[in-house]
Amino acid sequence: MKYRQYDHKRDKKAVQRIWHEIGWLEKGKEEAVSLHIKSGRAIIIEVNNEAECCATAVPGGIHYLNEELPFSGITGVATSRIARKQGLAKQLTAMMVAIEASEGALVSGLGVFEQGYYDQIGFGTGSYEHYTAFDPSQLSVRIKPHLPRRITTDDWAMVHSARLNRFRSHGSCNLNPPKITKAAMLSTKNGFGLGYCDNSTNELTHHFWCGADNVEQGPYNIEWITFQTREQFLELMALIKSLGDQVHLVKMREPPGIQLQDLLEKPLRQYRVTEKSRFQSIVQAAAYWQVRICNLSECMAQTHLQGDKVRFNLRLSDPIDSLLDEKAPWHGLTGNYVARLGPSSGIETGIDKTLPTLVVTIGAFTRMWFGVRPATSLAITDQLSAPQELLEKLDWTLRLPEPKLDWDF
Numbered sequence: 001m002k003y004r005q006y007d008h009k010r011d012k013k014a015v016q017r018i019w020h021e022i023g024w025l026e027k028g029k030e031e032a033v034s035l036h037i038k039s040g041r042a043i044i045i046e047v048n049n050e051a052e053c054c055a056t057a058v059p060g061g062i063h064y065l066n067e068e069l070p071f072s073g074i075t076g077v078a079t080s081r082i083a084r085k086q087g088l089a090k091q092l093t094a095m096m097v098a099i100e101a102s103e104g105a106l107v108s109g110l111g112v113f114e115q116g117y118y119d120q121i122g123f124g125t126g127s128y129e130h131y132t133a134f135d136p137s138q139l140s141v142r143i144k145p146h147l148p149r150r151i152t153t154d155d156w157a158m159v160h161s162a163r164l165n166r167f168r169s170h171g172s173c174n175l176n177p178p179k180i181t182k183a184a185m186l187s188t189k190n191g192f193g194l195g196y197c198d199n200s201t202n203e204l205t206h207h208f209w210c211g212a213d214n215v216e217q218g219p220y221n222i223e224w225i226t227f228q229t230r231e232q233f234l235e236l237m238a239l240i241k242s243l244g245d246q247v248h249l250v251k252m253r254e255p256p257g258i259q260l261q262d263l264l265e266k267p268l269r270q271y272r273v274t275e276k277s278r279f280q281s282i283v284q285a286a287a288y289w290q291v292r293i294c295n296l297s298e299c300m301a302q303t304h305l306q307g308d309k310v311r312f313n314l315r316l317s318d319p320i321d322s323l324l325d326e327k328a329p330w331h332g333l334t335g336n337y338v339a340r341l342g343p344s345s346g347i348e349t350g351i352d353k354t355l356p357t358l359v360v361t362i363g364a365f366t367r368m369w370f371g372v373r374p375a376t377s378l379a380i381t382d383q384l385s386a387p388q389e390l391l392e393k394l395d396w397t398l399r400l401p402e403p404k405l406d407w408d409f
């Protein structure tokens with residue numbers, strides 16, 4: 001496969017054309033695309049001397065319990081209308097994973113257009129995310145928020161810092177380049193933000209960024225909400241409530257660890273009486289992001305679990321291998337390993353005949369390791385098998401909080 005680095009002068013028009021064709025770029029928002037592409041790495045494949053397939057990625061970090069692991073967020077994969085179904089996107093994404101892994105990413109993640117496609121490159125499906133849509137006047141938060149400050153697209157640098165410094169939980173990721181936040185803010189329709197700064201440092205401590213199709217009555221879409229303490233989160237929810245005299249519906253992704261329905265008055269009644277309305281209160285769930293381990297030994301070395309230690313043979317298959325030729329800067333993780341999980345975890349290449357064996361794809365292994373689903377469940381629905389006793393030990397050792405990326409891209 002012949003790919004090359006994106007060259008802004010040469011490829012800008014062709015890549016913008018791809019993004020127009022797939023509906024990611026509205027007229028007048030071209031700056032946001034350029035910012036997005038220039039924030040990290042972009043690679044393309046040419047057809048007849050023009051870029052017809054493009055993949056972008058940015059560096060960041062991902063929380064595994066209390067450890068921060070180097071992360072690569074694959075922020076876009078797109079093939080133009082004339083170059084579909086030739087395997088370009090699959091091969092280019094595989095190459096992007098290989099380059100990013102060779103440069104230090106331990107874990108890679110992306111948002112999917114559909115389940116199954118990126119499994120072919122070794123990705124495994126993440127947790128369900130809950131999208132809630134509620135009438136802000138029905139929030140039960142009683143506190144009175146302080147007077148907030150307005151946040152506009154000019155505040156992108158401060159907003160980015162606030163995102164990086166937000167409260168983090170297991171699975172949460174950061175994308176490091178500040179211009180990725182600027183691009184996201186510029187692409188938000190009717191975007192506006194409200195938040196609070198620390199008086200002494202002027203740091204933006206908590207805020208939300210929001211868009212709306214209909215500014216007058218909503219729905220408003222909270223693109224992200226960041227906070228560092230419980231009190232700050234509740235203050236932001238009180239601020240959202242304060243918009244409720246005018247705005248009939250607010251949509252937001254549930255922040256990690258929060259059950260938003262707890263903060264709503266008579267939520268079940270609201271779900272019933274607003275059914276099929278333009279302002280329907282509802283909670284919907286979907287698993288739309290995927291992750292994969294790129295560096296197994298480093299990920300295992302940074303895995304510190306509280307349960308008992310468990311040792312096993314790991315027979316791992318990685319479908320990315322077949323998509324990368326020998327010139328690729330990194331290759332997949334297919335192999336036989338002896339693995340241990342516990343307070344101190346690790347792997348070595350080889351087989352120990354005295355141990356039970358886990359046979360698994362890298363996608364399913366990543367899901368188990370990350371805590372998306374326990375081993376006994378993955379043995380039913382994914383490509384993972386092992387003796388029942390080992391599955392149960394793995395369940396016990398890998399009792400993790402539900403992972404949430406907490407940053408859509």
Ligand SMILES: CC(C)(COP(=O)(O)OP(=O)(O)OC[C@H]1O[C@@H](n2cnc3c(N)ncnc32)[C@H](O)[C@@H]1OP(=O)(O)O)[C@@H](O)C(=O)NCCC(=O)NCCS
Nearest residue numbers: 022077078079084085086087088089090113114115116117
């Ligand atoms: C998704 C997209 C990048 C694929 O581009 P592409 O270059 O045509 O993809 P490929 O040729 O590598 O793969 C297409 C193959 O995957 C298969 N495929 C599609 N969805 C699949 C799924 N959910 N599971 C498994 N296979 C799938 C197709 O059937 C096709 O197989 P075929 O050629 O045997 O018919 C392209 O449709 C696109 O640009 N869409 C809009 C942007 C987008 O949604 N990007 C992805 C989110 S980041």
